[in-house]
Amino acid sequence: MTTAQPHKVDQSREGDVLILTIQNPPVNAFGVGVPEGLHAGLDTAQNDDTVRAVVIIGGGRTFVAGADIRTFDLPREQSPDLRGIVDRLDQFPKPTVAAIHGTALGGGLELAMSCTYRVAVPDAQVGLPEVKLGVLPGAGGTQRLPRVVGVQKALDMMLSGNPIKATEAAQLGLIDELVDGDLLTGAVAFARAHVDVTPLPRVSEKTAEGGSPELFAAARAALGKTHKGQYSPGLIVDLTETATHKPFADGYAEEGQKFMQAKDSPQSRGLRHIFFAEREAGKIPGLGKDTPQTEIRSAGIIGAGTMGGGIAMNFLNVGIPVTIVETTQEALDRGLGVVRKNYENTAKKGRMTTDDVEKRMALLTPTLNMDDLKDADIIIEAVFENMDVKKEIFGKLDAIAKPGAILASNTSTLDVNEIASATKRPESVIGLHFFSPANVMRLLEIVRADKTSDSVLATSMALAKRIRKVGVVVGVCDGFVGNRMVHRYGDEARKMVEEGARPQDADAAMHTLGLPMGPFEMSDMAGLDVGYLIRQHQAKVAGQPKPDGWLDRIVEQGRKGQKTQAGIYDYPDGRKPVPAASTDELLSTYRQEKGLTPREVGQDEATKRLTYSLVNEGAQILDEGIAQRASDIDVIYVYGYGFPAYRGGPMKYADEQGLKNVVADLEKYGQTPAPLLKKLADEGKTFADWDKEKTRG
Numbered sequence: 001m002t003t004a005q006p007h008k009v010d011q012s013r014e015g016d017v018l019i020l021t022i023q024n025p026p027v028n029a030f031g032v033g034v035p036e037g038l039h040a041g042l043d044t045a046q047n048d049d050t051v052r053a054v055v056i057i058g059g060g061r062t063f064v065a066g067a068d069i070r071t072f073d074l075p076r077e078q079s080p081d082l083r084g085i086v087d088r089l090d091q092f093p094k095p096t097v098a099a100i101h102g103t104a105l106g107g108g109l110e111l112a113m114s115c116t117y118r119v120a121v122p123d124a125q126v127g128l129p130e131v132k133l134g135v136l137p138g139a140g141g142t143q144r145l146p147r148v149v150g151v152q153k154a155l156d157m158m159l160s161g162n163p164i165k166a167t168e169a170a171q172l173g174l175i176d177e178l179v180d181g182d183l184l185t186g187a188v189a190f191a192r193a194h195v196d197v198t199p200l201p202r203v204s205e206k207t208a209e210g211g212s213p214e215l216f217a218a219a220r221a222a223l224g225k226t227h228k229g230q231y232s233p234g235l236i237v238d239l240t241e242t243a244t245h246k247p248f249a250d251g252y253a254e255e256g257q258k259f260m261q262a263k264d265s266p267q268s269r270g271l272r273h274i275f276f277a278e279r280e281a282g283k284i285p286g287l288g289k290d291t292p293q294t295e296i297r298s299a300g301i302i303g304a305g306t307m308g309g310g311i312a313m314n315f316l317n318v319g320i321p322v323t324i325v326e327t328t329q330e331a332l333d334r335g336l337g338v339v340r341k342n343y344e345n346t347a348k349k350g351r352m353t354t355d356d357v358e359k360r361m362a363l364l365t366p367t368l369n370m371d372d373l374k375d376a377d378i379i380i381e382a383v384f385e386n387m388d389v390k391k392e393i394f395g396k397l398d399a400i401a402k403p404g405a406i407l408a409s410n411t412s413t414l415d416v417n418e419i420a421s422a423t424k425r426p427e428s429v430i431g432l433h434f435f436s437p438a439n440v441m442r443l444l445e446i447v448r449a450d451k452t453s454d455s456v457l458a459t460s461m462a463l464a465k466r467i468r469k470v471g472v473v474v475g476v477c478d479g480f481v482g483n484r485m486v487h488r489y490g491d492e493a494r495k496m497v498e499e500g501a502r503p504q505d506a507d508a509a510m511h512t513l514g515l516p517m518g519p520f521e522m523s524d525m526a527g528l529d530v531g532y533l534i535r536q537h538q539a540k541v542a543g544q545p546k547p548d549g550w551l552d553r554i555v556e557q558g559r560k561g562q563k564t565q566a567g568i569y570d571y572p573d574g575r576k577p578v579p580a581a582s583t584d585e586l587l588s589t590y591r592q593e594k595g596l597t598p599r600e601v602g603q604d605e606a607t608k609r610l611t612y613s614l615v616n617e618g619a620q621i622l623d624e625g626i627a628q629r630a631s632d633i634d635v636i637y638v639y640g641y642g643f644p645a646y647r648g649g650p651m652k653y654a655d656e657q658g659l660k661n662v663v664a665d666l667e668k669y670g671q672t673p674a675p676l677l678k679k680l681a682d683e684g685k686t687f688a689d690w691d692k693e694k695t696r697g
């Protein structure tokens with residue numbers, strides 16, 4: 001018989017075993033009501049002599065997926081008391097068994113580790129992903145995990161945050177028994193088999209094996225590479241070391257303090273923001289869950305260049321066959337060669353077998369004939385950025401593609417409405433803007449044109465998830481969200497250099513924020529000629545004189561960036577930028593000619609001007625409805641442009657600085673704040689407030 005409790009744990013009996021089922025959908029996060037329910041259950045077990053063991057299991061699709069992240073900002077006394085439960089379980093006089101299916105993550109695994117035993121179905125996963133949220137395991141995880149799996153494995157798990165499979169966990173002793181068949185039945189049987197064990201084994205009484213001063217020194221040294229600029233990973237290493245030489249209680253107390261420090265850090269706020277922003281991005285107002293979708297069983301790609309090949313790999317990786325079209329055999333061979341080489345490199349690193357390589361390549365059909373795309377469920381055009389060429393291709397596709405096929409363009413700037421107008425089925429046309437390298441970068445800007453149907457949009461969102469991208473819906477404008485903001489950022493960077501900054505100073509200013517590349521390193525990588533040609537073209541169309549900025553002059557010297565081993569920087573070894581004497585000379589001549597007196601641009605000024613130029617354009621984009629939410633813009637910048645997730649993206653960063661300060665700095669440095677930004681600042685609000693009001697409205 002099951003008795004529903006007012007809190008989120010059901011109690012039921014199987015003979016002498018009490019079963020506590022946590023019911024907090026969708027993922028049984030350890031939220032308000034869960035500790036209360038567990039305490040009530042443990043009271044029952046303690047007070048009833050006929051109960052000889054307790055099984056804790058998750059209702060629905062999973063065990064506990066961790067502390068409820070939404071409660072992190074609550075005052076301490078209102079937060080669900082996970083430590084209180086863990087402490088009680090650690091000392092509980094009767095055997096307790098955690099029965100795991102789905103995922104036991106973070107606080108979920110900590111809960112399980114404080115039970116006497118753990119059983120799991122083989123496909124369950126367990127892990128401590130707190131580092132991904134800028135925190136550390138805060139309910140004994142840093143002290144218990146090394147005591148169970150050893151120091152090295154515990155560090156690997158806690159620093160990567162990646163879960164391991166239950167089968168591996170069983171080999172490590174983290175899971176006591178794998179249950180084939182019904183989990184609850186297996187867990188009850190396991191509990192019954194252990195009712196007479198004395199004394200009960202407790203993880204907190206074990207010692208953490210395998211640590212050494214050298215191991216910890218190496219772990220700390222590696223953080224500079226793997227977790228550059230981040231706060232919580234260092235704390236995780238410290239606490240793991242503590243576990244090796246201090247009693248459990250001391251390490252546990254230290255962990256409690258450090259967890260609170262990490263939780264209240266801006267880095268954790270940034271990472272938690274991105275966690276929810278990523279999930280929010282998948283929700284399109286007005287687009288119901290029941291919107292019909294097309295099943296994507298095959299894809300066509302036009303263009304086997306870097307982009308086309310990279311896009312193809314996403315589909316091949318998840319088993320979707322791809323037909324790829326080029327205009328010459330040579331281009332086709334080259335494109336396929338690059339795809340194969342990429343896979344072979346992955347195989348060399350041991351992340352894929354040679355069999356996997358062949359399986360993927362077998363799904364890729366090269367052709368010179370566009371008619372071969374007639375059966376594809378989705379066709380993605382990935383040729384160079386030229387409207388006439390794209391329109392011609394879409395006109396042809398209209399005649400070739402089967403009815404209902406999605407016709408997508410990978411354009412990064414062009415008007416998707418105009419591209420759609422080349423067909424008689426604009427409702428089937430959408431922009432799918434992949435980011436280079438397309439097989440690596442997780443962002444996919446999904447450009448909804450005026451006539452794109454809901455079904456095409458919903459199918460594209462689902463497809464993004466399937467090919468493991470983070471899809472963000474954006475509207476049509478020049479450059480959509482990401483590139484439009486980056487153009488403003490590039491303009492500001494160029495202006496700063498005109499005023500006297502050195503390109504390497506502007507780049508360094510963004511490194512201090514944690515970006516792997518600054519504006520000029522990024523331009524050199526993308527190729528300076530692209531922007532140059534656009535500027536020249538725009539001036540010509542507008543009847544203006546030929547642009548003669550300092551960057552135009554660099555391109556006119558034949559320095560086009562990394563690909564010519566020379567751009568704003570020199571690239572003596574091909575990849576690593578080295579400040580170029582020729583750029584210094586060119587700049588000095590340029591400033592003289594233009595009558596510009598160089599001045600010192602400090603790092604603080606540079607960081608603010610560059611970051612806030614992104615924010616300012618972002619605010620304008622929001623106001624125009626090109627992005628649905630400020631948090632969508634953050635997702636775009638984190639997954640497409642390397643903005644550090646621990647800063648939460650540019651809009652969150654601005655919120656953290658205070659929008660009033662952002663406006664004041666923009667004005668100080670001669671930029672005009674966007675009306676929406678000014679309004680929010682005047683009202684003492686944040687972009688997060690704007691998002692909330694928008695969602696409610």
Ligand code: CAA
Nearest residue numbers: 027029065066067068069070105106107129137138139279
């Ligand atoms: N707290 C609050 N909400 C959570 C949550 C959590 N720990 N985990 C997931 N959710 C929410 C999501 O926001 C989402 O909500 P919406 O439907 O409203 O958008 C919903 O649950 C479903 O999540 P997903 O869309 O991510 O579902 P999925 O099936 O793709 O993935 C998952 C499930 C693997 C559990 C994934 O959600 C996940 O990784 N969650 C985070 C796990 C985690 O980080 N746990 C550690 C928490 S920190 C901690 O525990 C600290 C400590 O030591 C005390």
